[in-house]
Amino acid sequence: AQSVSQHNHHVILSEAASLELGCNYSYGGTVNLFWYVQYPGQHLQLLLKYFSGDPLVKGIKGFEAEFIKSKFSFNLRKPSVQWSDTAEYFCAVRGGTYKYIFGTGTRLKVLA
Amino acid sequence: DAGITQSPRYKITETGRQVTLMCHQTWSHSYMFWYRQDLGHGLRLIYYSAAADITDKGEVPDGYVVSRSKTENFPLTLESATRSQTSVYFCASREGGAYEQYFGPGTRLTVT
Numbered sequence: 001a002q003s004v005s006q007h008n009h010h011v012i013l014s015e016a017a018s019l020e021l022g023c024n025y026s027y028g029g030t031v032n033l034f035w036y037v038q039y040p041g042q043h044l045q046l047l048l049k050y051f052s053g054d055p056l057v058k059g060i061k062g063f064e065a066e067f068i069k070s071k072f073s074f075n076l077r078k079p080s081v082q083w084s085d086t087a088e089y090f091c092a093v094r095g096g097t098y099k100y101i102f103g104t105g106t107r108l109k110v111l112a
Numbered sequence: 113d114a115g116i117t118q119s120p121r122y123k124i125t126e127t128g129r130q131v132t133l134m135c136h137q138t139w140s141h142s143y144m145f146w147y148r149q150d151l152g153h154g155l156r157l158i159y160y161s162a163a164a165d166i167t168d169k170g171e172v173p174d175g176y177v178v179s180r181s182k183t184e185n186f187p188l189t190l191e192s193a194t195r196s197q198t199s200v201y202f203c204a205s206r207e208g209g210a211y212e213q214y215f216g217p218g219t220r221l222t223v224t
Contacts, residue, residue, distance in 0.1 A: 044215040
């Protein structure tokens with residue numbers, strides 16, 4: 001069965017620390033990969049996406065993610081986090097026309 | 113305003129009552145989706161629609177009914193609400209040829 005695993009459920013960092021959030025997926029075919037962010041009290045917003053081509057994808061607000069096909073991974077990174085990055089982050093996989101599978105989310109808290 | 117809206121934003125209802133959550137988008141996107149967000153489960157797909165009058169079940173459809181008589185509207189009805197349906201419900205839409213979804217602000221539903 002298709003699945004998405006986000007191993008870090010809660011992450012606490014100080015401002016300026018580097019961030020890496022793990023995402024592993026299980027799907028045998030061609031996938032589209034996404035990271036969404038949900039700021040407190042708000043709806044989900046797209047951070048970045050991977051469809052094909054360069055496996056290193058850059059998104060908004062200084063975030064990037066690397067698709068490693070051999071590891072079925074799509075980890076999210078940011079070199080220096082800010083207090084305003086406090087949010088919940090969701091990895092998602094599109095493995096069929098209608099089927100989007102979301103991970104359980106990672107809650108990031110950045111201490112000022 | 114352009115975008116995707118949901119109403120109501122907050123709803124408290126009693127067990128056994130019928131509740132309808134509304135979703136409206138102004139982009140004329142072909143595809144629309146309903147998700148529920150629960151702690152520890154991330155987002156789970158309830159129903160989706162590829163076009164007006166075309167709907168299909170997602171991962172957790174039991175106890176829910178949808179309709180799509182117009183492209184821009186995709187209401188979700190809980191026929192007889194149960195406490196287990198207490199959740200935050202997100203509506204999303206996407207264009208036919210694109211794969212990124214756009215999410216509404218969510219409806220927080222409490223069933224007492």
